[in-house]
Amino acid sequence: MPSTPESLLDLVPVVPVVVVEDVAHAVPLARALVAGGLPVIELTLRTPVALEAIRAIAAEVPEITLGAGTVTTPQQAKEAAAAGATFLVSPGATPRLLDGMLETGLPFLPGTATVSEVLAVLEAGISEMKFFPAEASGGAPYLKSISSPVAGARFCPTGGITAASAPSYLSLPNVGCVGGSWLTPADALAAGDWARVESLAREAAALR
Numbered sequence: 001m002p003s004t005p006e007s008l009l010d011l012v013p014v015v016p017v018v019v020v021e022d023v024a025h026a027v028p029l030a031r032a033l034v035a036g037g038l039p040v041i042e043l044t045l046r047t048p049v050a051l052e053a054i055r056a057i058a059a060e061v062p063e064i065t066l067g068a069g070t071v072t073t074p075q076q077a078k079e080a081a082a083a084g085a086t087f088l089v090s091p092g093a094t095p096r097l098l099d100g101m102l103e104t105g106l107p108f109l110p111g112t113a114t115v116s117e118v119l120a121v122l123e124a125g126i127s128e129m130k131f132f133p134a135e136a137s138g139g140a141p142y143l144k145s146i147s148s149p150v151a152g153a154r155f156c157p158t159g160g161i162t163a164a165s166a167p168s169y170l171s172l173p174n175v176g177c178v179g180g181s182w183l184t185p186a187d188a189l190a191a192g193d194w195a196r197v198e199s200l201a202r203e204a205a206a207l208r
């Protein structure tokens, strides 16, 4: 049984955000991330095979910290937890969704993009969150601007971040890690090019 992490933001510098179209890709790509030094995966609930992919990784790659991303309803939170996810990530944070994620008992990163959303999540007793969509919402300069006025919050910015832009986020005091899909490009997955995924993971693991 995979263990539940204490702080999601301190595990790795870059959380791989993954869209799996073919369930057969799930296990080899998870192994490639582990081999590259990034033993964390956020598997997004954006495809019909996502829950099956989570079940496969939970069973066959227990050494990876396995999360479900793009959680947008309480029902999805419940299903992801039942499939074996050990953390949850959502793109936004309605009160109902926050309750649904809290009910799973799993750690989670609710999505925020504005100061009021950050304050609402802090009011709910949660200090670690996703900043999404990071680049479109003002990027690293935005997070830098709010680091002093909203000092209690720590972020995993995600959305439009690349290997080139990640360091500008990682140098901020209110950023623990970033998330990104650049480590698992669709063409590499389609070609079964796990060596490329491993090499992209290795580069990302060295970013901090």
Ligand code: 3PG
Binding pocket: 017, 044, 069, 070, 132, 158, 159, 160, 161, 179, 180, 181, 182
């Ligand atoms: C997410 O779900 O967090 C984002 O879609 C990932 O963003 P990226 O594909 O721009 O890295």
